[in-house]
Amino acid sequence: MSDAAVARVHHIGSHYQWRNTDGQQTSFLSADEIDNLCIRKGTLTAAERDTINYHIVATNKMLEKLPWPKHLQNVPEYAGGHHERMDGKGYPKGLTREQMSVQARIMGIADIFEALTASDRPYKHGMKLSQAISIMVKMKEDGHIDADLFDVFIQQGVYLRYAHEFVDPMQIDEVRLPS
Numbered sequence: 571m572s573d574a575a576v577a578r579v580h581h582i583g584s585h586y587q588w589r590n591t592d593g594q595q596t597s598f599l600s601a602d603e604i605d606n607l608c609i610r611k612g613t614l615t616a617a618e619r620d621t622i623n624y625h626i627v628a629t630n631k632m633l634e635k636l637p638w639p640k641h642l643q644n645v646p647e648y649a650g651g652h653h654e655r656m657d658g659k660g661y662p663k664g665l666t667r668e669q670m671s672v673q674a675r676i677m678g679i680a681d682i683f684e685a686l687t688a689s690d691r692p693y694k695h696g697m698k699l700s701q702a703i704s705i706m707v708k709m710k711e712d713g714h715i716d717a718d719l720f721d722v723f724i725q726q727g728v729y730l731r732y733a734h735e736f737v738d739p740m741q742i743d744e745v746r747l748p749s
Contacts, residue, residue, distance in 0.1 A: 571608065579607045626653050627662050644673070652677035657713035667716060675716040679723055682706060682715065689738045698743045699733055707748060 583599035590596050599607070605615045614622070633646035651674025654660035656667040667675070686705060689696035697705075703724070710720045723729055724747060733742050 576608045579604055623653070623661050626650060630662070644671070647671060648673040648677055651675070652681045654678065655714050656716055660714075672719070675719050679706075679715050679720055682709065683723075683729060683732070687733065687737050687741060689741065696738060696741050698741045699729065699737070700743050700745045703729060703745045703747070 583597060583604040586598035587595050588598055630646055630650040633649055638645055651670050654665040654670055658664050658666040686702035687696045709715045710717045
């Protein structure tokens, strides 16, 4: 949605009124309706997105309170870093590739792949392998996921081994990778 379209929605919301069923003069659009009409990408408002993103903060707080044995003491960092991005535009800390552990970057790739292909989500169907990998190639190009680790994920056939074990066979199709 363009800046001009957002401005137009705000203008309509603040300048037009109507008489409701009780006969009261009221704004044509409520604040929530304006927020919903001004969503530039996706289907969530900024407040709804913040609520969803909070899950990683809550997870980190919970994991950091657990008494991890020495060999597992980095689990909170690995689990908590899977929504960070290589370009620093992720959450919750806005870390860049250089600030993240290899394990957290691997978790990011695994989390995205699982989310795209999961067939047990009530709100969407799992994608075919070709579609999931195509999306992830774009994410690699955009600096969202670690390019080197994603290349290993593809070249070593990790995605395919996972798919054969955990993905609905109807989702497994031919993946054509860019040269």
